[in-house]
Amino acid sequence: MSRRPFDLDPSRAVVVEEVPQPAPTPVPATPPPPPSRFKFGWWWFWAGVGLLTLALLIAESIASTLYWMTTQPLFGYPLAVLLLATLLAGCIMVLREVRAVRRLGSLPDQRADAARLLTSDLQGQSTSLIEPVLERVDDRPALVARFKEHDHDALTDGERLKLFERTVVIGMDEQAYRAVVRGSRDIGVLTALSPLGLLDAALVLWRTMSMLRDVARAYGLPLGAVASAMLLRRAVRNMLIAGLADLVTHGAANAVGGGFLRLLSAKAGQGATNAMLAARLGCEAMTVVRPMPFVLAERPNLKRLAGRILAPAETTEGTGVVKSG
Structure with a gap:
């Protein structure tokens, strides 16, 4: 049988085995560098200017005191005692501010740990979250006694945290609500009532900072000026992230009727608007300083507070913050 051109001869076929190739060595993925916590901005610039000014004032005060102690001892030594007392008081204030700032900065991690333990069936890990809060509210023994009355070793971490919220934290919420109102x-x-726009701004800023300190104090967190400014910044940021839709939806007009604001003068209407904005800010401040997430209690919202703000003082007790069911 004749073969055609290019036909293969099966008897001459050679089978070549495939040589296995070595598996490629896996290259570990390089994690992205963590974001730097230090970000230069105007805050650091003005903080540096303030520290430099403070250092110059202290140095000048010490030099002047030493001069008067040398030339006029009867005047210089009392001045030295006064300067020493002032510096000591300033150091105490700085230490308190640092402590308050650190405590405020640790709250997000604390709430995250509480959220993780709420579904835990283990025991013993919730104590590190509960005991520091109980120590901060030792001036309210009724809350502490109510928790310890129902607390026992058989409870899991999740059950203890829910008991802690029901007996202690919800009581803090009520005090914080009253401060916001x-x-x-x-x-x-x-x-x-203010006749000047600049005076309006000063009064609103002063009372807003006072309200934020009262809210933090309700949760056992006494704040100074720096920590209060941090709380204000975080509350404003959360408010902007969440949006002001509820301010429009559940604002003063919705709470007391659409015809109410039309009966007010422009100045009174501006006051009602500022009151609603302050209430919204106070709600966000509550979520920032609360020691645990909202589980048995509803998150604070403007709809609940609007009626209380515009209601007579004797009818504003009670919030109904516990979730139904």
Whole structure:
């Protein structure tokens, strides 16, 4: 049988085995560098200017005191005692501010740990979250006694945290609600009565900072000026992230009727608007300083507070913050 051109001869076929190739060596993925916590900005610039000014004032005060101690001892030594007392008081204030700032900065991690333990069936890990809060509210023994009355070793971490929220934290929420209502109402009245726009801004800022300190104090966190400014910044940031839709949806007009604001003068309407904004800010501050997430209690919202702010003072007790069911 004749073969055609290019036909293969099966008897001459050679089978070549495939040589296995070595598996490629896996290259570990390089994790991205962590974001730097240090970001230069105007805050650091003004902080440096303030520290430099403070250092110059202290140096000049010490030099002047030493001069008067040398030339006029009867005047210089009392001045030295006064300067020493002032510096000591300043150091104590700085230490308190640092402590308050660190405590405020640790709250997000604390809430994250609490959220993780809420579903835990283990025991013993919730103590490190509960005991520091109980120590901070030792001036309210009723809350502490209520928790310890129902607490026992058989409870899991999740059950203990829910008990802690029901017996202690919700009581803190009620005090914080009252602080927000008082502050918002004062801001609305001060704005309505103030004749000058610049005075409006000063009064609103002063009363807002006071309200934020009262809210933090309700959760056992006494704040100074720096920590209060940090709380204000975080509350404003959260408010901007969440949006002001509820301010429009559940604002003063929705709470007391659409015809209410039309009966007010422009100044009184501005006061009501500022009161609602302050209440929204207070709600966000509550979420920032609360020691654990909202589980048995509803998150604070403007709809609940609007009626209380515009209601008579004797009818504003009670919030109904516990979730139904």
